Amino acid sequence: MNSYVFVYGSLMRGRSNHDIIKDGYFLGRAVVQGVGLYDVTPYYPGAVRERDKMVRGEVYEVDAATLKTLDWVEVNGNLYRREIFNAYLQERGDKVEVWVYLWLQEIDPKKEVPLEAQPWQERDPGGEEG
Template identity: 40%
Template structure:
C-alpha cells in the first residue's frame, strides 16, 4: 500500500527569507538591522528586474532583462508583519507594494524569498535606475 507524503505545516516561529533592494539594505535609511526581532543576513544576491527612482526610496518591477542588486535576510513572522506595514502591502494588492515570492540565488544556494514589488501605478513617469543598484543612486545613509 502506497501512502501519500505527509506535509507538515510550517511552524509559526519558522523563519522565511526576504530579498531587499532599497532602503532596507545595510546602511540604508530603513536598514533591516534596526528592526526587532532582528533579521539574520544570509548573503548578497540579485534577481531579474528593473529598479525605479521614487525619490527617497526605490521600487522594483520583477522580471525582464535588468538585474536588481540586493541582500537576503532570514526573518520571522513578526518582522515580516512590520515589513508589510512599512511597504504598504494590502491583501487585495492595491497597496504601494505587492508581496511576491520567488527563488533567489545566494552564492551556491537557491532560496525562496519574499520580494516587495512596487505597484505598477507608482512608477508612471519615474526614471529607471539602470544599474539596478539603489546604492548607486543614493548615499548609504540618506
C-alpha cells in the same frame, strides 16, 4: 515560521530603514531576475516585474513578527505587494526562495536604475535627481 526576504533599498545595511530587519540573519548579497528597479522617490526605490531585468540587493531570514512589520512599513497591497521570487546569493551561488516587495504605483521609465548602478542609493531630496 521564518521567511527569507530580499531587500534592495532603504532596508539594506547602512540605509535609513535597516533597523527594521537588523535582528534578521543576513544570508548575503544576491540578485533577483525578472525584476527591474526604479527611483520612485529620493528615499526609496520600487521594483517591478520585468522579464529581462535584474536587481541587486541582500537576503535576510526574518521571523513572522518582522515580516508583519515589513508588510506594515511597505504598505503591503497599497504601495508594494509581496511576491515570491528566486534570489541567487552572490558569494555562495545558492538559489533561495525569497519574498520581494514589488512597487504597485506608476513608474517613470526614465528613472530606471540600471544593474551597473546598483545597489540603489538614497538621494539628497534637494539635490539633482539621477
